[in-house]
Amino acid sequence: MNTLLPTSTAGSLPKPTWLAEPETLWSPWKLDDVQLIAGKQDALRVALQEQQLAGTDIVSDGEQTRQHFVTTFIEHLNGVDFENRKTVKIRDRYDASVPVVVSEVSRQKPVFVDDAKFLRQQTKQPIKWALPGPMTMVDTLYDDHYHSREKLAWEFAKILNQEAKELEAAGVDIIQFDEPAFNVFFDEVNDWGIACLERAIEGLKCETAVHICYGYGIKANTDWKQTLGSEWRQYEEIFPKLQASKIDIISLECHNSRVPMELIELVRGKKVMVGAIDVATTAIETPDEVAATLREALKYVDADKLYPCTNCGMAPLSRETARAKLQALSAGAEIVRRELSQ
Numbered sequence: 001m002n003t004l005l006p007t008s009t010a011g012s013l014p015k016p017t018w019l020a021e022p023e024t025l026w027s028p029w030k031l032d033d034v035q036l037i038a039g040k041q042d043a044l045r046v047a048l049q050e051q052q053l054a055g056t057d058i059v060s061d062g063e064q065t066r067q068h069f070v071t072t073f074i075e076h077l078n079g080v081d082f083e084n085r086k087t088v089k090i091r092d093r094y095d096a097s098v099p100v101v102v103s104e105v106s107r108q109k110p111v112f113v114d115d116a117k118f119l120r121q122q123t124k125q126p127i128k129w130a131l132p133g134p135m136t137m138v139d140t141l142y143d144d145h146y147h148s149r150e151k152l153a154w155e156f157a158k159i160l161n162q163e164a165k166e167l168e169a170a171g172v173d174i175i176q177f178d179e180p181a182f183n184v185f186f187d188e189v190n191d192w193g194i195a196c197l198e199r200a201i202e203g204l205k206c207e208t209a210v211h212i213c214y215g216y217g218i219k220a221n222t223d224w225k226q227t228l229g230s231e232w233r234q235y236e237e238i239f240p241k242l243q244a245s246k247i248d249i250i251s252l253e254c255h256n257s258r259v260p261m262e263l264i265e266l267v268r269g270k271k272v273m274v275g276a277i278d279v280a281t282t283a284i285e286t287p288d289e290v291a292a293t294l295r296e297a298l299k300y301v302d303a304d305k306l307y308p309c310t311n312c313g314m315a316p317l318s319r320e321t322a323r324a325k326l327q328a329l330s331a332g333a334e335i336v337r338r339e340l341s342q
């Protein structure tokens, strides 16, 4: 990236109302068959334009072609039964009825590669593409075949690597793995979570990122945050090993969170996507608030490695709110860019 402080989003953006119910996760599609395919592509174009108008430097598809950041990927795999579901506790937090792993998992065909090619055709800007991380995938399923979270994660890592290599060939510049589960299962992260992530990026020449947040701004997550006390030190448990890993970029939740900013010092040397936009509130950050978060982060991240970003995806927000937040992010980054160039 030649731009100093290049902005991006963590991933998802709201979908148009004609494609899916707004401000809802797992919202069913309103179109079918060929109309749905065309509708998703049109929504992707709109999401791209929203980012371009807001001045976002590294653009994405806004996850317009998927219902959910984990489930949609898994739906395309063999070995998972979506009919006979079981109830599990996701991230030790809330019960959900989930699909069951019934046999060996494998990828029948590319999942997002055509979408990535389509986005590549629309823009010359750098593209970031998000995939679910292996541990977070495991955490959204009931495993009736491998009976080992680690083994299942390893199989997912191999599948993600196939997909990532094809995304790279399609022209994606940064491949991001979403691992909110990294904030919960520290021992497993250090035992095998990061190793699985490195398996998923094996052989890639493009840049790679891991997004570790405190979740979408939904009630189960905001309630959980209330129990975490005055300082959120979860990142401290896993940063030393992440610092030593082959992942290039670490995407974090910072603004309005109780994460002590100095924890970022533990990943010094990595590029850091600093969440300067809170996705759990409809209040719009001012450019000055964004700038203040970025200035604080600059104490622990070298300027050429700081990537202003959102705390998490914005799918559950209204389009107006998401648009205003994207603009605030760009304006805040511009304030700090000017300060740095003085």
Ligand SMILES: [Zn+2]
Residues within 6 Å of the ligand: 010, 180, 211, 212, 213, 214, 215, 216, 311, 312, 313
């Ligand atoms: Zn997130």
